[in-house]
Every structure is written in C-alpha cells, then in structure tokens.
Amino acid sequence: MFPILFRLLLVSVLSNVDCAKLPEPEVKIEVLYKPFLCHRKSKYGDILLVHYEGYLESNGTLFHSSRQHGDQNPVWFTLGIREVIAGWDRGMQSMCAGERRKLTIPPALAYGKEGKGKIPPESTLIFHMEVLEIRNGPRSHESFQEMDLNDDWKLSKQEVKEYLRKEFERHGYAANDTHHEVMVEDIFQKEDEDQDGFISAREFTYKHDEL
Numbered sequence: 001m002f003p004i005l006f007r008l009l010l011v012s013v014l015s016n017v018d019c020a021k022l023p024e025p026e027v028k029i030e031v032l033y034k035p036f037l038c039h040r041k042s043k044y045g046d047i048l049l050v051h052y053e054g055y056l057e058s059n060g061t062l063f064h065s066s067r068q069h070g071d072q073n074p075v076w077f078t079l080g081i082r083e084v085i086a087g088w089d090r091g092m093q094s095m096c097a098g099e100r101r102k103l104t105i106p107p108a109l110a111y112g113k114e115g116k117g118k119i120p121p122e123s124t125l126i127f128h129m130e131v132l133e134i135r136n137g138p139r140s141h142e143s144f145q146e147m148d149l150n151d152d153w154k155l156s157k158q159e160v161k162e163y164l165r166k167e168f169e170r171h172g173y174a175a176n177d178t179h180h181e182v183m184v185e186d187i188f189q190k191e192d193e194d195q196d197g198f199i200s201a202r203e204f205t206y207k208h209d210e211l
C-alpha cells in the first residue's frame with residue numbers, strides 16, 4: 001500500500017513541476033460525427049480499425065490517405081501503447097465505432113523537430129479519423145501500467161518479479177524468491193522477443209504465440 005501511495009505522490013509532484021515550466025501540448029479534438037448508438041467507447045489497450053486522411057496544417061497538403069494510398073485498406077492499431085504518434089493515442093480515446101473526428105496535433109505529439117518523409121520538421125498535422133471497429137486488446141494497458149513501476153514503458157525483470165510477489169501475496173501464498181526468479185526467466189524467454197532484457201509495451205500487448 002505504501003509504495004503505491006508514494007508513487008501517486010511522486011507523480012503528482014512531478015506533474016506540478018511540469019505545469020509550472022511549460023504548457024502541455026494538447027490535441028484539439030472536433031467530433032464530426034457521433035453515431036446515435038454506441039455500445040462501447042475506445043480506451044487504452046483496445047485495438048482500433050481506422051480510416052484516416054492526414055494533412056499539413058500549414059498548406060493543407062494531403063500527405064497520406066488510407067483510402068487512396070497503399071492497399072487502400074483501413075489500418076489496425078493498439079490505442080495507448082505508442083504504436084502510433086502520441087497525438088493519436090491522446091485524441092482517439094472514448095470514440096464509438098462509426099465516429100469521425102478531426103484532430104489537430106502539434107508537432108510535439110506528432111513528428112516533432114525531425115519530421116518524417118513528406119512531413120517537414122515542426123509540422124502541426126490535421127487528421128480526419130473514422131473508427132470502423134473497436135476490439136479488446138489481448139492484454140490490457142492497465143495491467144501493463146500497474147507493472148511498470150518506473151513508467152519507462154518497459155518491464156524489467158525486477159518489476160515482473162515485484163508483480164509476481166504482490167500477486168502471490170494477494171492470493172494468500174507466501175512469496176518465494178527462488179520460485180519467482182525461475183518464473184521470471186520463463187516469462188522473459190517467451191515475452192522478451194528482441195532479447196534486450198525488457199518487456200516493452202508492444203511485446204506485452206501482442207501475444208506472438210497467437211499469430
């Protein structure tokens with residue numbers, strides 16, 4: 001209980017410091033169409049099927065359209081795991097299937113100082129998004145965040161071990177260090193796909209044995 005409390009305090013202290021320094025860049029969200037019936041709304045960890053058009057705010061150039069370019073198919077992505085630009089992760093929460101939004105995304109939440117391909121450095125981007133389908137992600141974002149004690153978007157062996165210890169205690173089992181270390185090694189063998197010693201948000205969210 002204490003460590004969690006401590007972490008919350010720390011987070012609130014840090015975010016106050018941030019606020020004092022700079023205003024947080026924000027995504028401007030305009031809802032263009034919201035369906036009358038909405039059974040569920042998108043949340044972190046969900047998989048979304050979307051069509052989109054991306055424009056440069058500066059001169060209105062269309063730099064990508066999923067309907068016109070490539071294989072012209074809509075694309076799947078997982079919300080909230082930084083698989084896409086931060087502006088999508090932030091701007092596409094609480095959407096219904098069938099909903100359309102216009103997102104105005106500042107460079108800090110898009111391609112920043114470097115730009116990318118047709119997108120010049122420091123570009124504000126405008127996206128017209130349409131969500132066609134929302135599905136549950138194989139693993140929830142919430143449990144990843146709970147395990148990622150230092151919020152660096154990857155799980156260390158220590159963090160996984162700590163998680164196991166807590167889960168064992170929660171279920172009334174005595175913690176067993178040796179046992180947990182064996183489990184951790186086993187988990188990492190399966191999940192740490194690129195073998196860098198960490199389980200990234202992506203490695204966690206996608207279960208590759210289901211492919």
Ligand SMILES: [Ca+2]
Nearest residue numbers: 148152154155
């Ligand atoms: Ca971590």
Ligand SMILES: [Ca+2]
Nearest residue numbers: 192194196198
């Ligand atoms: Ca890894």
